[in-house]
Amino acid sequence: xxxxxxxxxxxxxxxxxxxxxxxxxxxxxxxxxxxxxxxxxxxxxxxxxxxxxxxxxxxxxxxxxxxxxxxxxxxxxxxxxxxxxxxxxxxxxxxxxxxxxxxxxxx
Amino acid sequence: xxxxxxxxxxxxxxxxxxxxxxxxxxxxxxxxxxxxxxxxxxxxxxxxxxxxxxxxxxxxxxxxxxxxxxxxxxxxxxxxxxxxxxxxxxxxxxxxxxxxxxxxxxxxxxxxxxxxxx
Numbered sequence: 001x002x003x004x005x006x007x008x009x010x011x012x013x014x015x016x017x018x019x020x021x022x023x024x025x026x027x028x029x030x031x032x033x034x035x036x037x038x039x040x041x042x043x044x045x046x047x048x049x050x051x052x053x054x055x056x057x058x059x060x061x062x063x064x065x066x067x068x069x070x071x072x073x074x075x076x077x078x079x080x081x082x083x084x085x086x087x088x089x090x091x092x093x094x095x096x097x098x099x100x101x102x103x104x105x106x107x
Numbered sequence: 108x109x110x111x112x113x114x115x116x117x118x119x120x121x122x123x124x125x126x127x128x129x130x131x132x133x134x135x136x137x138x139x140x141x142x143x144x145x146x147x148x149x150x151x152x153x154x155x156x157x158x159x160x161x162x163x164x165x166x167x168x169x170x171x172x173x174x175x176x177x178x179x180x181x182x183x184x185x186x187x188x189x190x191x192x193x194x195x196x197x198x199x200x201x202x203x204x205x206x207x208x209x210x211x212x213x214x215x216x217x218x219x220x221x222x223x224x225x
Contacts, residue, residue: 001169036152038152043216044152046212055213087151089212091210094157095154098154099151101151101152
């Protein structure tokens with residue numbers, strides 16, 4: 001199975017900050033990398049697919065980059081509604097493993 | 108509007124069985140892979156199983172192989188998860204999601220809680 005490792009596990013930031021979350025795959029997954037946002041008590045929401053494609057309706061302050069084994073999710077200017085947990089997920093092969101999550105908290 | 112609505116979650120004893128359902132609407136159901144993803148209390152997301160569009164291929168995470176069976180009824184736009192020999196570690200919110208192998212999960216249901224406890 002492909003292992004997905006996110007860093008950091010938690011992050012404190014302020015509104016307006018630029019934030020970067022990284023995700024590393026245990027072997028190459030090309031660009032089969034997706035990012036999700038989850039708020040407490042809610043289902044996850046797709047933000048980015050295929051490493052860098054923005055899902056319809058997602059604000060442009062969210063961006064994704066990377067390929068092969070190293071990927072990043074960047075939020076260019078944090079808004080209050082962005083404080084949540086973020087997960088990466090590889091869809092290169094079954095099982096479609098998720099990273100352990102990054103909890104983004106208000107500083 | 109795409110909607111996925113899960114049902115069937117309950118409190119069940121270890122060793123028991125449960126069948127989850129997911130009613131889909133707003134899209135052509137039999138054109139998509141479908142999946143189940145779970146989340147144990149306070150933990151991260153774990154992909155559980157998926158099924159190909161015509162339902163001829165199924166895949167499972169190792170921890171549920173031989174105990175869980177995913178199926179679909181394309182005529183009724185419904186997805187199912189039959190869970191047998193349930194264990195305490197199967198306790199989680201189970202989400203139905205559109206997508207599967209080589210694709211992303213672009214729509215999710217609200218989840219249904221399965222609690223395995225005596």
